[in-house]
Amino acid sequence: MKYSQAIGVAAILFLWASCFMPWITVPVKENLVTLSGVNGRVHEDLTLGKPIIFYMVFGLLSAALFCTPKIWAKRTNIFIAAILLSLTIFYHLSFTFCRQAVCPNLLLGVWLQIPLGLLILTMSLLPKLRVSVK
Numbered sequence: 001m002k003y004s005q006a007i008g009v010a011a012i013l014f015l016w017a018s019c020f021m022p023w024i025t026v027p028v029k030e031n032l033v034t035l036s037g038v039n040g041r042v043h044e045d046l047t048l049g050k051p052i053i054f055y056m057v058f059g060l061l062s063a064a065l066f067c068t069p070k071i072w073a074k075r076t077n078i079f080i081a082a083i084l085l086s087l088t089i090f091y092h093l094s095f096t097f098c099r100q101a102v103c104p105n106l107l108l109g110v111w112l113q114i115p116l117g118l119l120i121l122t123m124s125l126l127p128k129l130r131v132s133v134k
Helices: 004-019 051-067 070-097 108-125
Strands: 022-028 031-036
Touching: 004 051, 004 070, 004 108, 022 070, 022 108, 051 070, 051 108, 070 108
Parallel strands: none
Antiparallel strands: 022 031
């Protein structure tokens, strides 16, 4: 595919941007607490670190592999993109579970994660390489 590398890098950038959007709101004692991928708090007792750090590390690695025109880079990028997709599924599930009879209200940032992870994996499966015939 002609634009698969550019679409993959753009999807990584959108995944990073989704970390700064609000993911969920949790009603807590007449207040609404808004959580995102930057602060990483799911509940008062449960903290999952900061998802943006994992997305930055694996996203930078994947973007570098998207830009490298070698066959080993394209094959490694499939593995890295699969790890990135599994991270997006993990964070989506861990942020959207109901805890102690309190269910969060899901916002746009959490819904963008899985489609963007799938798009990154799909674009890593469609590398732009010229095949030389010998």
